[in-house]
Amino acid sequence: MAKTFDQYFEDLRGTRVWRSIFRSGAGSSTLHRALAIQQNVFLHLFSTKVRTRMLSFSGTWYLGTLTLGTFLILVATGIPLMLYYHPSAPQAYADTKDLQFVVSSGLFLRNLHRWSAHAMVFLVFAHMFKVFYRGAYRTPREFNWVIGVVLLLMTLLLSYTGYLLPWDQLAYWAITVGSNIASAVPVMGDKIHFLLLGGHAVNANALLRFYVLHCMILPLTAMFFVAIHFWRIRKDGGLYSHASEPATLRANASAVATTAKEAQ
């Protein structure tokens, strides 16, 4: 009798090699499903169970998940883009041109990276407003909201630093306009402007600085905060659902008590 795909998969999960990699082991009991989350270094950030009502699309619009999706796409496309790119002026522009016309699928890679970046900025804003209008910043989720604001700034900085890298007119002048705002900071404005650009105007030093920020410092910092952001969802009692909050339950209970008292 032929085995089904599921049975092959179950056999695979039972092998010594699989079990040495994934600690949860074979089986599809509730315990094994819980272990699959709990025993995985990445997934253990999340809770093993989720309220059924939180799976509804209208609750979250999956905006947080989609933001993570854009981030993953940006990492996946960004790393190959780094292989074809030299952060030096004017070589950076020539490399970008090569991506357009010489490198196989280079144009697609760059397009996907660029549009995903725009999508991420948009989704982060949408996620923030959605969380706000649901009131999901309420106790005990205050600090996760603050981390979210940090991640918003991270996203803007990531997008902004990436904007310079093609080293074309669009990039150069957008960064010139943006970085001039830094000069407006009282007292230290010019110092901050100089620190950001490595000079008094956007030049080769600025390109290198933005490249290091864009490819190293900001993604790693963002990942660090994203990890805390996810972990706090679990620690703060899962996704926010107004009807399931302790405060709402207490209010309902006291309303029931009042009604009972009046009935007496």
Added chain:
Amino acid sequence: MADSKDFTAGIDSNAKKSPRRIVFITRRTSAQVKTADEEQVQSFPEVLFRAVVAIQVLAIALVWIALVFNAPLEGLADPSHTPNPAKAPWYFLGLQEMLHYFPPVVAGVLAPGLVVMALVVIPYFKVNIEAEGLFLKDRLRRLRVFYFVAIALSLFLLFFKVYAALVPTLIMAAVMLLAAQSSPQSPSAFRRYLAARPLSYWVMTWFLFELVVLTAIGTFFRGPGWSWVWPWQGS
């Protein structure tokens, strides 16, 4: 005066000085409120599967966009040739629009700094946690404060000729006035909705409105010298 106790027993009406906790347990309610357990699903595989599908759909959409639309690439960066207008990335165009009206220290430093500060402190204000309808309690005083803030803000924007920000402000003020005239018992569902909106809702919605309008103006309606152009006029 023989025994000197280091404490005195008594009843004090000042609750701050001598707090007391009194628990009333009525016959019909237990001290511990036990509610029905909510239905839950295992994260693996149900939630994980949905997340993967959501990300897949997003990836397909973005791949499709990337295949159809090319990312912009202009000529080599040239410090001696300034394009007119020189625009920041779209998400900063609201800010750049403000820079058109106010000095850089106000529009570029003060305003965004205050916005970030305001976002951070949202969950730490009790008024935002309770989130009761803005005009439901203490109506007259709150209306006076509302009038003062709305008129002061509008005059400020009018003084600097920031019509782009003034129009959304006036529209929001009109909707808030409608909310002030609405009650939770109103037959209209929309009026009931308005009446229940808290302060943070109004501030945030005003901010979102301004953000969208200013970004849209900066993106589509600004041409050479940051002058007003219609999108169909071209450049």
